[in-house]
Amino acid sequence: MVDNPARVEGILQLAAQARERSSSRVEFTSNPEADALLTDLQHHPHAFVLGCLMSRQVRAEKAWLLPWAFRERLGSFEIAALARLTEPEVLHHMMHPTPLHRLPMAGVFRDGVQRIVSIYGGDASRMWSGSPPSAAIVRRFLEFRGAGPKIASMAANLLVSLLGVPVSDRYSIDISPDRHIRRVFSRLGFVPDDADDDLIIYRARELSPEYPGAFDLLLWEVGRETCRPGNPRCTACALAEQCPRDHAT
Template sequence: MMREDQNKIIELLIEEGRRRLSRPRQQCPFETGIPEAERLLNDLENFPHLFVCACVMDRQIKAGRAWAIPYLIGKEIGGFEFHKFAEIKLSQFKEIFNRLKPHRFNERMAGYFYSAVQDIHTKYSDNASQIWADKPKSALVIRRFLEFGGVGIKIANMAANILARDFKVPMLDFSSIDIAPDVQVKKFFVERGLLRKEASNEELIYLAREIYPEYPGILDIMAWEMGRKIK
């Protein structure tokens, strides 16, 4: 049974999540430190592939660094339109990644980047926004992200959450969007006594489902922002 102060924390998480969900669409901060990269990542209508490829890159490095990678690659290949990326061979991506070193694992991530571009080409007819088109079920959006090489539960839920909360992409429901088991999110829940220190990612996911089953991921944003401030 939760204490009164813990219930208040949960209420604040839900309240902030609802506020972010209901407010008009705004510029989403990806923390790249590059104004042009921020503009392109926020232009979901014209450059959805940049958002998708950035999601694929977001692992084991700081988020802002990962989100900047499609922009850095686009600069190297002479443009940000999808056909520019589709023209690049795997060997060329590997050369660019190994030269620029935008990631910790450049050889591997070059492969994932190439694979993501090829999937967008073959599965979605060069239009990454088909992943979330036609007001899909949230489970379908997450499953489609999971089909990309290198993408696991954390990234897939993060992507769906950003699309729903920040980009206001219409979905039939939000019930399959789980809280992303991020280290900062977990740190917040442990610090507040809502989760045991040794808890698995699955425990965090099921705690969020228990608290707010209609949209477990709504608890994500405030917990992540507060978790970053905990030393």
């Protein structure tokens, strides 16, 4: 497949504009209190880390709501209060009166808290302080139980692109191929419809080697709003000019 550099550049420019828009009003959920906790990197940086660790096999919003919902039940989200909980106590708060997650995540949650205390002295922002290379942030997330490459790269991308964390490079922030990003990336003609995660990740690295995850937010927004699975609304799409599809709909 031969790429048109001007088309790729146009998409990357739109992606940069989408990040710029979102960084001025970060919305992980429809709950302002939950968002305030997640984005409070100064006083509660562990809330963001634990929210990322919960991002498995549930809708994104449900995972992002979990730190706030847990705080409502415990009465605190201070790291010292979390560190005092045994795993059965974490499980109790996760499950009662209703489950906060469809998977048994109490162990992941408690191990995450213990790692933040033992390795980072209770201050999770040490994972990204001092303008580190992006690979260091990704690697530090990977060291948590329950965090694979997808979660680690997503976490680094959110910190850098939406929450303003400075880094010395963005080379190791990969695209995070969720269902929306996968669908739009394919409809843009960059990969076949049945491409697996590895193919999507390497294609994004090929197209945007200095920051492969640059595509994420724009493609996720387009996938959620206009490029729906059954009936894409191409005439209303931000990517209409760059997309090789028939825009007759």
